[in-house]
Amino acid sequence: MSAQFDQVSVVKKSNIYFDGKCVSHNVIFADGSKKSVGVIFPSSLTFNTGAPETMEIIGGVCKVRLAGASEWQTYAAGQQFNVAANSSFDIETVETVDYVCHFG
Template sequence: MSTQLDHVSVVKKSNIYFDGKCVSHTVLFADGSKKTVGVIFPSALTFNTGAPETMEIVAGRCRVRLAGQDAWHHYEGGQQFDVPGDSRFDIETLDTLDYVCHFG
């Protein structure tokens, strides 16, 4: 996984969720695609998805449970997981988590 995103535009206003437990910025690419780059502070949260998402874990550790599943799966920096569109996932961050969310 690359350590940087090149040739992009960044929306300056931050996206703040869950009373500041998750903060991200939207990154726009010339081909019209977008990603968010952010951080989730140690917490237990539930995210809802519109479009399918790939969550790339840049640094930190978490455990994730996708909608309809009983099992939790552990992820850390250098790993990723996929979430279907129109779904949700529970995430428990075990330490501060840096991530990139790829949409579509």
């Protein structure tokens, strides 16, 4: 995993979710694909998806429960998990988590 994205456009306005518990910026690549780069502050949240997503954890540790699952999985820096389109996942963080969300 590279530490940076080169030759991209960044949307200046931030995406703020859950009263500021999650903040991200959209990054647009030359081919038109999009990712979001952000942080989730310590919290317990539920995210809904439209497109399929791969959540890449860059820093911190979180517990995740995908829609329909009963078990929680732990993810740390260097790991990722996939979420189906039109689905959801619960995430619990006890420290700030840095992430990249890959859409599609």
